[in-house]
Amino acid sequence: MKVLNVAEKPSAAQEISSLLAKGRANKRQGLSKFNPVWEFPYELNGEKCTMTFTSVTGHLMTTDVVEPYNKWGTCSPIDLFEVGVHKFVPEANKPILRSLETESRAADVLILWLDCDREGENIAFEVLGCCLKVKKSLRVYRARFSSIIQTEISKAMRTLGEPNKLDSIAVDTRIEIDLRLGAAFTRFQTNYLNQRFQIKIESNSNNNNSGSGDKEKGNVISYGPCQFPTLGFVVERYLRIINFKAEDFWKIAVGHEKKVTEPGGGDKLFPVDFSWKRKRLFDHSTAFMLYEKCLESPEATVTDVQSKDSRYRPLPLTTIELQKLAAKKLKMSSVQIMNCAEELYNEGLISYPRTETDSFQEGTEFNTLIEAQYQSPQWGRYAEDLLKNGKFLLPKSGRNNDNSHPPIHPVKFAGNLTGPKKNLYEMITRRFLACCSNESVYGNITITIEIAGEYFTETGTTLKQLGYLEVYPYDKRSDKMIPPFTLGERFTPKSMELVQGKTQAPNYMSEVELLTAMDNNKIGTDATMAQHIQKIQERNYVEKVDNKFHPTKLGIALIAGYDSMGFEFSKPLLRALIESDVNLISTGKRTKEQVLKDTLEKYKQLFIKANQQATCFDVAFQQFYPVSPNGQKVEQPNFSKCGKCQKKMDLISTSSGEFNSLYCNQCHHNLKLPKKGIFSANINDCKICGFQAVTVTSEVGTSYNVCPKCRNNPPSFFTENPPFHCFQCTNKECSLATNRDRIISKPPPMPFKKKPSTTYNNNIRNKDLSF
Numbered sequence: 001m002k003v004l005n006v007a008e009k010p011s012a013a014q015e016i017s018s019l020l021a022k023g024r025a026n027k028r029q030g031l032s033k034f035n036p037v038w039e040f041p042y043e044l045n046g047e048k049c050t051m052t053f054t055s056v057t058g059h060l061m062t063t064d065v066v067e068p069y070n071k072w073g074t075c076s077p078i079d080l081f082e083v084g085v086h087k088f089v090p091e092a093n094k095p096i097l098r099s100l101e102t103e104s105r106a107a108d109v110l111i112l113w114l115d116c117d118r119e120g121e122n123i124a125f126e127v128l129g130c131c132l133k134v135k136k137s138l139r140v141y142r143a144r145f146s147s148i149i150q151t152e153i154s155k156a157m158r159t160l161g162e163p164n165k166l167d168s169i170a171v172d173t174r175i176e177i178d179l180r181l182g183a184a185f186t187r188f189q190t191n192y193l194n195q196r197f198q199i200k201i202e203s204n205s206n207n208n209n210s211g212s213g214d215k216e217k218g219n220v221i222s223y224g225p226c227q228f229p230t231l232g233f234v235v236e237r238y239l240r241i242i243n244f245k246a247e248d249f250w251k252i253a254v255g256h257e258k259k260v261t262e263p264g265g266g267d268k269l270f271p272v273d274f275s276w277k278r279k280r281l282f283d284h285s286t287a288f289m290l291y292e293k294c295l296e297s298p299e300a301t302v303t304d305v306q307s308k309d310s311r312y313r314p315l316p317l318t319t320i321e322l323q324k325l326a327a328k329k330l331k332m333s334s335v336q337i338m339n340c341a342e343e344l345y346n347e348g349l350i351s352y353p354r355t356e357t358d359s360f361q362e363g364t365e366f367n368t369l370i371e372a373q374y375q376s377p378q379w380g381r382y383a384e385d386l387l388k389n390g391k392f393l394l395p396k397s398g399r400n401n402d403n404s405h406p407p408i409h410p411v412k413f414a415g416n417l418t419g420p421k422k423n424l425y426e427m428i429t430r431r432f433l434a435c436c437s438n439e440s441v442y443g444n445i446t447i448t449i450e451i452a453g454e455y456f457t458e459t460g461t462t463l464k465q466l467g468y469l470e471v472y473p474y475d476k477r478s479d480k481m482i483p484p485f486t487l488g489e490r491f492t493p494k495s496m497e498l499v500q501g502k503t504q505a506p507n508y509m510s511e512v513e514l515l516t517a518m519d520n521n522k523i524g525t526d527a528t529m530a531q532h533i534q535k536i537q538e539r540n541y542v543e544k545v546d547n548k549f550h551p552t553k554l555g556i557a558l559i560a561g562y563d564s565m566g567f568e569f570s571k572p573l574l575r576a577l578i579e580s581d582v583n584l585i586s587t588g589k590r591t592k593e594q595v596l597k598d599t600l601e602k603y604k605q606l607f608i609k610a611n612q613q614a615t616c617f618d619v620a621f622q623q624f625y626p627v628s629p630n631g632q633k634v635e636q637p638n639f640s641k642c643g644k645c646q647k648k649m650d651l652i653s654t655s656s657g658e659f660n661s662l663y664c665n666q667c668h669h670n671l672k673l674p675k676k677g678i679f680s681a682n683i684n685d686c687k688i689c690g691f692q693a694v695t696v697t698s699e700v701g702t703s704y705n706v707c708p709k710c711r712n713n714p715p716s717f718f719t720e721n722p723p724f725h726c727f728q729c730t731n732k733e734c735s736l737a738t739n740r741d742r743i744i745s746k747p748p749p750m751p752f753k754k755k756p757s758t759t760y761n762n763n764i765r766n767k768d769l770s771f
Helices: 010-020 077-081 091-105 118-134 150-158 165-196 227-242 284-296 319-329 334-346 366-375 380-388 419-435 511-520 529-538 553-564 573-586 592-612 616-621 708-712 758-765
Strands: 002-007 026-028 037-044 047-055 062-065 085-088 109-113 139-142 248-261 267-276 300-312 440-451 454-465 495-502 542-545 548-551 632-641 648-654 660-663 670-673 678-685 692-697 703-706
Touching (some): 002 010, 010 109, 010 334, 062 165, 109 118, 118 139, 165 592, 165 616, 227 548, 248 284, 267 440, 284 454, 284 495, 300 454, 319 334, 319 419, 334 419, 334 529, 366 419, 380 419, 548 553, 616 632, 632 678, 632 692, 670 708
Parallel strands (some): 002 047, 002 109, 109 139
Antiparallel strands (some): 248 495, 440 454, 632 648, 678 692, 692 703
């Protein structure tokens, strides 16, 4: 019997092969140069067999809209909500496919060793689908494991099961939703914005969410259902900063020095700074009045002495906590953290790094895991002390369990790591040992004093028991000593001041804050949050400055444009609903068809509204970008009525002054107006087509009327070429249809005058009135 095994990465295939073959696996080159094949004899369920072990490199297949719609310009962006999609093996992965097909033909059994999460389940079905195409008789099994160590791999072989179809379908659903939304909105906003503005994107991701066909001209301005809420958090913080107005405040600060006799003899003065319980007041006169009361009766009385110990030890480590901790303490980016963790896992050094679980299961072999760390010159002695001197405690249990993987922990000692991987491994190991340790204990003493009816406090902190902090330096804080006070004690403070200060604007968002916001609002998963943060940087929507995220002008303008439409693309709710529905597919409570239908219909309606209100982008982008030489600029939104849909059309012009026109966002009419003149909406509608008439006034005050529709598409009785004007119309029902003198002697009121630009001013100085 021949058994084909497939892992998610070449390094995982090598490690698992080595464990199963006890280091005696033979390596040969497969049809993919990056995915070698390992072979060794094995006994499976009492039957001798030949094990063949190879790998993929993540997803074997990709999803795209069908041809020709995957190319720009082949359909309207709205069609991308409905055109077909297909899943296929891209050209770059064809060598891996051929290798799998070749190995499958010679195999009797297929064992899938993909990562044990929802994404890994989807890759498993990609692999088994390709293998079953060439050999339908293959028996398929799923190996489930949480770390690449002997006990886990042996257990996986004893408990082979079936792959989870629902998890795979959930991933396919999410991929299709993201593809369709990304493609439709990316093409829409890219086309619209590049036509109107000179936008140069310095750094743009190859993955543009627009279908596989790259845009040949201009910059791709990508939309992603997860990236926009992520960007929204950064822009929201930025807006809080720029809109912040500092306010003056006042507070009373009380200082004292107390003489204390030290144990060895001699006196020492201990400084104490008391904080006002009111914290601060924004009214100076009130603060000054209270301050004067304190000055008049300055004696302080100790009204309360509170002594309380605080005990703490950390919970086991989840993915999101690892990212937040390493971002803060090691100054690593979230994507760098996950890449390093993935490498450590594939090398068999830590457990699976994508987990929401913060509780270890019963039966976890803590002794074996801790004994593996005896070799460390940094923490080996501490690990030994835990077990040999009875200091080991079972880790605390948190509230989260994904029922797939244990918390992140070391499974093997690593003594030859360098750089960020070394630092991350050390943090994971120290955290694991800390979880198995005693609590740290801090003694906290809070003194409350009263002066003239006002209360002030000071808290001192002393470390009483080191506990887990002996091995875990990331939580340490310095002691703050205060001298002893007794209840009822009276003294006159050494100083009392009314201190003026100003409120401070918030800081730009840190990676820890962004991860926290995404986690709290269910944007992405623990496995994808880092990717979303990386994407908004690649697409030049944000940049990282001193480990803080600053939105770029492109990112600000995009969020402002959509927000002004009344949408909440930058808010987390829409994406969180998608994530929730996808989770329901995994549990069998909803089907792929139901989720696709509901989600795509909802977003299609938003897409239609976005097209109708696309000129909202113009207001946002005009603040940051010059209008394109041939681009259109909205001079006045909601200028006059469209005769077809009865909605308001926008008055637009080109920056070159080539033409002016009225554009209907609903019907997509683009009706040219005269090149020169000042335009105002007439109170009359055309009796032929229903469009609202426009009055055109020259610089010298003469004016005439046009119907924007009839001007470009004259009525049948007019036998000449356009343009057509109201004075040429013979319709007896219309007061503007004079069919006589082309100049009206007195111009009507002019509610709109075109905003001056160099091009337009040159036009109006030319006193020849062009019709």
